[in-house]
Amino acid sequence: MQTIQVYYISLSGNTTSFLKNLDRYFQQEYQKKLKYVNVKNLVKDGKSLAFDIKKHYFAFLPSYLEGGNGIDTGDTEILTTPLRQLIAYSKNREYCLGIVGSGNRNFNKQFCLTAHQYAREFGFSVLDEFELKGTETDIKRIAEKMDRQLTEIPV
DSSP: OEEEEEEEOOSSSHHHHHHHHHHHHHHHHHSEEEEEEEGGGGEETTEEOOOOOOSOEEEEEEOOBOSSOSSSSOOOBOSOHHHHHHHHSTTGGGGEEEEEEEEOGGGGGGTTHHHHHHHHHHTOOEEEEEETTOOHHHHHHHHHHHHHHHHTSOO
16 A cells, blocks of 8 residues: 655644544545644654655645734744744755645634645645645545646656
């Protein structure tokens, strides 16, 4: 069974919950499984334990911002920097097939803003977005997009 690598951040558990359901769906529908690593667990003594990534992966990122409205203020990332540090390390950005953002639509312009900031900074696409723990429709749509990205990898 093919394994799909995912690096992500989950603080409240919503993104982890989404990935568990996405993994289940991938196994049932695509005969592929996710290997997902919460990079908040790769922090020791306040420092990210970055390493070289040698295979393609996807990133999943909730938005945690410092308040404001996401336009004039409130566009500064907080709590998710270990993922930024991992992607920025060495040539890791080159292996990212895209990022999926999550958040709460109640935050209007800040919804998934961090994922869009990463995409601009690192030069990969935002594959999709979902709210909170996501829905079954989100899982199916995102799985399809991820699978499509995997089939487009040059050999």
